[in-house]
Every structure is written in structure tokens, then in C-alpha cells.
Amino acid sequence: MSIQSAPRPSTAVTFRGGAGLGVEPIHVAPPGRGQVRVDIRATGVCHSDLHIVNGDWPADKPLVLGHEAAGVVTDTGPEVDGLAVGDHVVLSWFAPCGRCLNCAAGRAWLCTGTKALENTLPDGSTAYTDAEGHGLWPYLGLGTFTKSVIVPETAAIAIPQDLPFEVGALLGCSITTGVGAVVNTARVPLGSSAVVIGCGGVGLSIIMGLKLIGANPIIAVDLSADKLAKAASLGATSTLRADQIDVPSYLQEHFGGVDFAFEAIGRVSTIESMPSMLAAGGTAVLVGMTAAGSRASIDPFDLADQGKSILGCNYGSSVAKVDIPKLANLYLAGRLPLDELIGRIRPLDEAAAALEDLRQGKGLRSILIPS
Known part of the structure; x- marks a missing residue:
């Protein structure tokens, strides 16, 4: 009362x-x-x-x-x-x-x-x-x-009383969205290859989620050298500067494409390039939110011919009352x-x-x- x-x-x-x-x-x-x-x-x-x-x-x-x-x-x-x-x-x-x-x-x-x-x-x-x-x-x-x-x-x-409030705050959106994109939306299997485009709070959370489930390799893409260094410290096995390299061509040449591509920016031009980063049967996951009313152009023949798919991700496909306590406990156990x-x-x-x-x-x- x-x-x-x-x-x-x-x-x-x-x-x-x-x-x-x-x-x-x-x-x-x-x-x-x-x-x-x-x-x-x-x-x-x-x-x-x-x-x-x-x-x-x-x-x-x-x-x-x-x-x-x-x-x-x-x-x-x-x-x-x-x-x-x-x-x-x-x-x-x-x-x-x-x-x-x-x-x-x-x-x-x-x-x-x-x-x-x-x-x-x-x-x-x-x-x-x-x-x-x-x-x-x-x-x-x-x-x-x-x-x-x-x-x-x-x-x-x-949440547990010993969880820092600063960490708890980020569980309210960015971390739950990023880790959830990996474990709930995409359900990435052990050993899968993945690229993460955008290494802000959500992108870095995706990288932590990929490391948690044993993805390999994990390629981080950003414009910032500092953010890429942070991505490497959190589990990225390779880093790429998007302004210095053609990312889709590099991924195809060096990895044969990736199993999963995560977009954590919400930029239409990046979203449009995602299918060309994928191996046959690969999945693009849209995590970053675009401006309302945005439109993207995708090659439907490539999707159908190569068995590629695109997934939308809202809030990491998470059930907050279940997933937030899990993430808090993973942090307290030293795993995130x-x-x-x-x-x-x-x-x-x-x-x-x-x-x-x-x-x-x-x-x-x-x-x-x-x-």
C-alpha cells in the first residue's frame, strides 16, 4: 500500500x-x-x-x-x-x-x-x-x-543487491538487446562465424554474447579504432575499419562469408550490404533501429538462391523477467x-x-x- x-x-x-x-x-x-x-x-x-x-x-x-x-x-x-x-x-x-x-x-x-x-x-x-x-x-x-x-x-x-546499479541500468535495454540477439533471436550455434557491424553499447553486447556461446570467428566492424580495441578485448577475434576496407568482399575472400551478420547501427546502407556478407544459408539479424519510414533494397534472388535469411530483433527477443536475472547472475559469476x-x-x-x-x-x- x-x-x-x-x-x-x-x-x-x-x-x-x-x-x-x-x-x-x-x-x-x-x-x-x-x-x-x-x-x-x-x-x-x-x-x-x-x-x-x-x-x-x-x-x-x-x-x-x-x-x-x-x-x-x-x-x-x-x-x-x-x-x-x-x-x-x-x-x-x-x-x-x-x-x-x-x-x-x-x-x-x-x-x-x-x-x-x-x-x-x-x-x-x-x-x-x-x-x-x-x-x-x-x-x-x-x-x-x-x-x-x-x-x-x-x-x-x-535483481541481486550486490549488482552495481550502473550495470543494472544497462540491463534495462542495451545488454539485454545485444546478448538476446545472439541467444534468443538468432540462436547462434557453437562454432558459428559472425560479424558485428557497429561497436557501440549494443554491438559490444552482441560480441560478448557471441563469445559466451562459443562463436568463432567473431569479426567486429566500426569506424573507431578505440571501439574496435574494446571489441577485441571483449571477444572479437578480428577487427575491420569500415572506412578502410570493403567489408563484404573481405568477408567473402577470407572467410567464405559468415554464418551470422548482426547490424547494430540502424543505417540503411549497412543493412543493404548485409546479405553479401553471408555464406550460403547465413542469417542477417537487424538489431539497430532505423529512422521511422526507412526503406532498404535487398536482392531477393540472392536470398532465395543461397538460402539466406533476414531476422528482425526487438529487445533481443527477451522476456525481461526471465532474461534480466539470468544476465545479472552471469555478470556476478564473472562470465559477462x-x-x-x-x-x-x-x-x-x-x-x-x-x-x-x-x-x-x-x-x-x-x-x-x-x-
Whole structure:
């Protein structure tokens, strides 16, 4: 039962269409039925946030940005029975409805009843208001660039108390997406060859997933020498500078093509080149998200003649309540060096600078810490 009945003041990083980014005071309502309040201890800066700021994806409401975070449950609403005050949790932006056909079939990542992509809570509401009392809406159903959030219990996944919050934050999106692309979406067999295009947070997570399951060789592709060095330290057996070599030709000449190609950028030109990187029977996996409305041109004869396939990957085809605890335990067991993905740690009010670093491809994953 909620221990606070009045809205709580907070500070948030917001996006208001043409007005752009801002940092402003907000109020956060108490948790309602089936909801919990989580005080944010760490929140990651993801390319999906940048897509909104860049205008790649439509935003018809004023938003509180942020969607990968970890924190502590500080209040619960009625009918919450799986979490308690003091629990450490990772927030999952894709909170499934649990009732649709895909949820019933165990494909929660394809839930048709979720409101996350509408930037609301599951009941279509928001817990956030601005200083004038107008609604601010939770990006991807969370809106974690603030001190305190209200989320459905199904979006808060309990984690071990000894898991660092900075690592937990990245489990909310990038790591779950990247490792899940390997083990859930593609189900890469032991000994398969793979190329990973783009070595940001998601791409590096894919590389860790490939190493975890025993893929070999693992080829990393990027424009940044620093990111390629990090990829090599995390399991890539070869690295290629995309601006210095024709990647498809190199892969065909030196490896006969690869069994799996993972695209972790969301760039149409890269996606179009993926089938030519594959061996016969190979699979291209689209992990990076393009701008809305993008179109790609693919040679269908090559796909049919060579038995190649293309897979879409949403959230690593993951069931958050199952996969996030598994990944947390793999980290604690020393099998996934997830802290190697953490770059600069900044206060919340430096979100704009962190997003600019992301736009320019600087560094690893930025983490924001609310004061």
C-alpha cells in the first residue's frame, strides 16, 4: 500500500518537440494499483533517446526521456505482491500486457497490448506533471531521466543487491538487446562465424554474447579504432575499419562469408550490404533501429538462391523477467564483463552533453546519476 498520497517533487530531463531538451522541475504522482515507485540510482543514455532528440522517431507529446535504469523500490501501490520497499530493480521498458496472443505464446517481446511505444503507462496515463500541472509523458513507458519514477510492477525486475546499479541500468535495454540477439533471436550455434557491424553499447553486447556461446570467428566492424580495441578485448577475434576496407568482399575472400551478420547501427546502407556478407544459408539479424519510414533494397534472388535469411530483433527477443536475472547472475559469476561497457558517469543535468557524445560516437555507454 502506498505510503505517500501526495505528488512528489523531482527534476527531469524533458523533450518538448521544437523546444528541444530541457531540465525542469516536475511532480511525480504516488503509485496506483499495480504500480511501484522507484528511486533511480543510475540511468543509461541510449541511441533510442537520441532518435527522439534527432527527430528520427515521432514524438507527439512532451516527454520525460530515458528508458534504461536501475534503482530501489521506495513505495508500492495496491495489489503489488511481487516487490517490496527496499528491493533493487532493473526497469524494463517493454512491459508486456500478459494477455495477448503473443504473451500467451511466450513471445512477450512481441506483445500487442503494451503501451510502451505510445509513451504512456499501461492504462494510458502518466504519473508526471510539469510546474503548471500539465502532463509530461514517460518515454517508452518509463521516462527514467529523473529522480523518481512510477512504473507497473511488471516493468520492475528484481535483481541481486550486490549488482552495481550502473550495470543494472544497462540491463534495462542495451545488454539485454545485444546478448538476446545472439541467444534468443538468432540462436547462434557453437562454432558459428559472425560479424558485428557497429561497436557501440549494443554491438559490444552482441560480441560478448557471441563469445559466451562459443562463436568463432567473431569479426567486429566500426569506424573507431578505440571501439574496435574494446571489441577485441571483449571477444572479437578480428577487427575491420569500415572506412578502410570493403567489408563484404573481405568477408567473402577470407572467410567464405559468415554464418551470422548482426547490424547494430540502424543505417540503411549497412543493412543493404548485409546479405553479401553471408555464406550460403547465413542469417542477417537487424538489431539497430532505423529512422521511422526507412526503406532498404535487398536482392531477393540472392536470398532465395543461397538460402539466406533476414531476422528482425526487438529487445533481443527477451522476456525481461526471465532474461534480466539470468544476465545479472552471469555478470556476478564473472562470465559477462558488463562493467566494461560503462563509459563516462555524469550528473543528470549533463544529459545533453551525454547525448551529444553519443551523436558523435564518443566513448562507451554514458550513465546519468540523479543527485
